[in-house]
Amino acid sequence: MASSYLLQSPNFSSNLKLPSKPNTVKATPRFLSIKAAASSSSSNTPANTASKGNNIRDEARRQYLTNPPQNQNFSAKYVPFNTDPVTNTESYSLDEIVYRSQSGGLLDVQHDMSALKAFPGSYWRALFDSRVGKTTWPYGSGVWSKKEWVLPEISSDDIVSAFEGNSNLFWAERFGKQFLEMNDLWVKHCGISHTGSFKDLGMTVLVSQVNRLRKMNKPVFGVGCASTGDTSAALSAYCASAGIPSIVFLPANKISIAQLVQPIANGAFVLSIDTDFDGCMQLIREVTSELPIYLANSLNSLRLEGQKTAAIEILQQFDWEVPDWVIVPGGNLGNIYAFYKGFNMCKELGLVDKIPRLVCAQAANANPLYLYYKSGWDEFKAVKANSTFASAIQIGDPVSIDRAVYALKQSNGIVEEATEEELMDATAQADSTGMFICPHTGVALTALMKLRKSGVIGPTDRTVVVSTAHGLKFTQSKIDYHSNNIKEMACRFANPPVSVKADFGSVMDVLKKYLSKTPK
Numbered sequence: 001m002a003s004s005y006l007l008q009s010p011n012f013s014s015n016l017k018l019p020s021k022p023n024t025v026k027a028t029p030r031f032l033s034i035k036a037a038a039s040s041s042s043s044n045t046p047a048n049t050a051s052k053g054n055n056i057r058d059e060a061r062r063q064y065l066t067n068p069p070q071n072q073n074f075s076a077k078y079v080p081f082n083t084d085p086v087t088n089t090e091s092y093s094l095d096e097i098v099y100r101s102q103s104g105g106l107l108d109v110q111h112d113m114s115a116l117k118a119f120p121g122s123y124w125r126a127l128f129d130s131r132v133g134k135t136t137w138p139y140g141s142g143v144w145s146k147k148e149w150v151l152p153e154i155s156s157d158d159i160v161s162a163f164e165g166n167s168n169l170f171w172a173e174r175f176g177k178q179f180l181e182m183n184d185l186w187v188k189h190c191g192i193s194h195t196g197s198f199k200d201l202g203m204t205v206l207v208s209q210v211n212r213l214r215k216m217n218k219p220v221f222g223v224g225c226a227s228t229g230d231t232s233a234a235l236s237a238y239c240a241s242a243g244i245p246s247i248v249f250l251p252a253n254k255i256s257i258a259q260l261v262q263p264i265a266n267g268a269f270v271l272s273i274d275t276d277f278d279g280c281m282q283l284i285r286e287v288t289s290e291l292p293i294y295l296a297n298s299l300n301s302l303r304l305e306g307q308k309t310a311a312i313e314i315l316q317q318f319d320w321e322v323p324d325w326v327i328v329p330g331g332n333l334g335n336i337y338a339f340y341k342g343f344n345m346c347k348e349l350g351l352v353d354k355i356p357r358l359v360c361a362q363a364a365n366a367n368p369l370y371l372y373y374k375s376g377w378d379e380f381k382a383v384k385a386n387s388t389f390a391s392a393i394q395i396g397d398p399v400s401i402d403r404a405v406y407a408l409k410q411s412n413g414i415v416e417e418a419t420e421e422e423l424m425d426a427t428a429q430a431d432s433t434g435m436f437i438c439p440h441t442g443v444a445l446t447a448l449m450k451l452r453k454s455g456v457i458g459p460t461d462r463t464v465v466v467s468t469a470h471g472l473k474f475t476q477s478k479i480d481y482h483s484n485n486i487k488e489m490a491c492r493f494a495n496p497p498v499s500v501k502a503d504f505g506s507v508m509d510v511l512k513k514y515l516s517k518t519p520k
């Protein structure tokens with residue numbers, strides 16, 4: 001049972017309240033002025049604002065008061081995932097603390113699509129494009145630049161953001177040509193981000209909503225998650241930025257040092273538990289049902305509302321042209337659904353006319369989705385996940401299995417797997433062309449290599465590989481690979497440093513040997 005101490009309402013200092021938005025649409029909707037929404041007139045640039053002693057939050061408030069959005073009644077609620085809305089009318093406000101439907105199934109955030117459809121696709125494209133590259137609060141974030149599609153009802157004042165998103169979509173020119181005979185291969189670097197993984201996209205949404213709930217005096221003492229290292233890093237950073245306690249459950253000795261140090265440094269309460277991720281996930285689910293700790297894993301569908309913006313961003317970066325393939329590494333399987341949802345919303349709301357085919361890539365040592373796919377979606381069986389260099393996806397009982405299957409079926413998708421040797425070789429090959437990717441991205445690249453080899457993906461197909469974390473979080477596995485220090489692995493692309501005496505002759509000998517071997 002929660003102690004009364006834990007249930008005390010949190011204090012908060014902001015006494016500035018924004019007026020509530022009009023919640024009715026007038027008979028003839030006048031389209032919102034894009035310029036007003038993006039709020040970037042030259043005399044009110046953030047630079048000018050700062051020089052007047054205000055900050056970008058103050059400026060957002062002022063803009064809202066002087067130019068409130070007209071005719072917007074956008075809203076969203078929780079509904080049971082993938083059930084018939086005619087026979088199942090169960091729904092919950094996003095201000096409720098609920099993670100599962102009455103029947104114990106997953107929930108989904110459902111937007112009022114008819115309100116969004118009152119505006120044509122061209123309107124949304126122009127609005128989103130107008131917000132890129134600015135520091136206007138909160139639209140400078142790649143997530144909040146799509147606020148109307150994410151959490152339409154939250155006040156900008158409650159948002160906790162590190163201006164995440166807007167990550168680089170990198171043309172993998174050399175890797176594509178050299179290893180795959182492809183000329184239109186792209187890597188979406190979601191790991192080049194505040195805490196070094198795509199989790200920031202979902203966490204800004206979840207922690208912002210928690211910030212709002214705490215201001216509403218809801219019983220949320222802190223926020224907790226189980227993690228293989230990236231969710232915990234993002235959760236602790238966003239919570240620290242908002243002054244909210246965070247609690248993280250980590251499987252002992254199964255995450256990288258770079259990941260472990262992140263929540264420690266950000267002041268989270270860190271539990272190192274002698275189990276694997278699936279064991280930690282089970283524990284956090286039990287704990288969050290007993291204590292006023294809000295669940296931050298992607299079982300909580302709020303997270304996916306932020307993560308889906310990476311898909312919208314990809315379309316935006318291609319000037320709203322749809323790629324043929326998008327390949328995503330999968331573990332707990334929230335992200336593959338988030339990508340589907342982002343693409344599908346763009347189609348439903350008329351920004352594009354189709355969606356890409358999705359590929360979910362798993363490590364062979366933790367491959368329950370792959371086995372399910374290979375069985376013809378016959379029967380799902382959780383597995384005991386074995387140790388993998390792609391440690392963030394060492395998950396045997398993914399909470400979002402139903403979401404992933406739905407996304408793959410709707411997108412004519414494919415599931416592939418990568419052995420340890422394949423994923424480490426692919427990582428080394430990508431790095432040798434100037435990238436510095438994480439092993440999970442190596443899993444996705446392996447899937448691409450296999451699908452190219454079998455001819456499923458063609459040489460001119462526009463393909464996007466989603467890179468989910470920064471390579472700097474996984475340096476130990478790279479060191480082991482390049483030192484030829486991995487048992488039963490040939491490490492074919494290892495590039496070990498050469499030790500040489502500190503004299504001119506020795507250095508010259510080594511260099512001459514190197515130059516004679518290196519192709520001109």
Ligand SMILES: Cc1ncc(COP(=O)(O)O)c(C=O)c1O
Nearest residue numbers: 330331332333334335392468469
């Ligand atoms: C770096 C990285 N890549 C991929 C994934 C897989 O994402 P998901 O769990 O949403 O399938 C995770 C987390 O699970 C991750 O941390």
Ligand SMILES: N[C@@H](CCOP(=O)(O)O)C(=O)O
Nearest residue numbers: 227228229230231297298332
């Ligand atoms: N890789 C994840 C695993 C948990 O996934 P989540 O999306 O359900 O939080 C991590 O970094 O913890």
